[in-house]
Amino acid sequence: MTQATTDATLSYDEALAAYDPVMGLEVHVELGTKTKMFCGCATTFGAEPNSQVCPVCLGLPGALPVVNEKGVEGAIRIGLALNCEIAQWCRFARKNYFYPDMPKNFQTSQYDEPISYDGWLDVELEDGTVYRVEIERAHMEEDTGKSLHVGGSTGRIHGATHSLVDYNRAGIPLIEIVTKPMVGAGERAPEIARAYVATLRDLIKALGVSDVKMEQGSMRCDVNLSLMPKGSNTFGTRSETKNVNSLRSVERAVRYEIQRHAAVLQSGGAVTQETRHWHEDTGITTAGREKSDAEDYRYFPEPDLVPIAPSRESVEALRATLPEPPAARRKRLQSAWGYSDLEMRDVVNAGLVELIDETVTAGASPAGARKWWSGEIARRANGEGTDVPSYAAQLGVTPAHVVELESLVTAGRLNDSMARQVWEGVLGGEGAPTAVADARGLELVQDTGALDAAVEKVIAANADVAQKVRDGKVQAAGALIGQVMKEMKGQADAAAVRELILAKLT
């Protein structure tokens, strides 16, 4: 058993001065089909262990698999969205190896006949630069079960007393999307890797074929990296960092591996071709198993499944179901909403595009939708360790609530600070905006008599300030407005108060 040791690293700048990084990303996406890829078992996440299994996905002798048509459709739609060619004819292949969470002792996958190949995906970086990622292939396979190592302190097999296996995940359809080696990224390699995975996630989410939740493992990323000395065109030896399961980790893992490879090469050493484990807490990778390209999985065509031969008509029919690409949609919405680049970026990063779109469609102004979904609720969601859409769903707060709140403001019933109080009530589960405003007695005083009396009272009590305003020092009116608002217990429209004061004094 090799102990985890900390490898030497070179500073990022020094590494980039001497070497050019080459990256290859392998992303696994679990399709959200109701049933598994080769049997009728359910795929519900978080079900009781081993409650969603059958002879096929348990690999019992004599069981015969049948291809899930929805799984193939999902694979083709992903391939099309990635601008791939779709195979006229292809087969599944057995990838033979032993692992306790894989009861058949082979994984049904695709090898030299992937369903889609030779595509690309344009990735836009924060500063607007577009980097084209070439896609090698996107093939179909099945997920494995899950091992649970019990008795140790870390949950890893090392130090555990026994292990449990849950086969619920075994046989869930997976699509593996493999990029061609990405060259020319230079110092932006970590940023490009992250942007690629984020773009891919958004695209697949828009297709509706997977929930692509990296934290739940329905999207997982392996990072291959090597370095070439500057000026060379010959690829170096790669490492393959497994299961890098957040966008931030993808960026950090690329950066770390660049620094680690550089230190090895700089000291005259040779990089070992191996898999590496990513450590989220420390931000480093440690050696896994050595892996050569010639690794013999003894792939051969799966004899129990018929070949897949999608007709060109069926492929075109699926192409017609592709949604507008998320990047294009974002551009269109930004211009429709009149948001600045910065505003749009914040909204995208906070995952608010859908909510705002629904809210605007339901009748709110784009500015109002952005304001209400990104203020107090974002602060609270953050405190709960979640995002606004999930938090809003949890609270039962909807676009209709925002529309209602905004209409109370435009109708002159609430001023901005009252609207904020109402929104807090809505978030606190007190009900819809009108109900909250009623229950809390929040309403701008429309009674001009009461307002007039309050203004008179404040002017009389602050004769010196009032005189300053009369003498032309208009900004002195601020103090008077504040006092009138206090008199009115906040239930007056500050702009109307200001107007009234100035009318009386100037």
Ligand code: ADP
């Ligand atoms: P494996 O079966 O070893 O995972 P794959 O073909 O599935 O191999 O994926 C290999 C990935 O590594 C691809 O994304 C490929 O572009 C990338 N890759 C191949 N060679 C290199 C290299 N020298 N440096 C960096 N990435 C590489």
Ligand code: MG
């Ligand atoms: Mg691979």
Ligand code: ZN
């Ligand atoms: Zn099954």
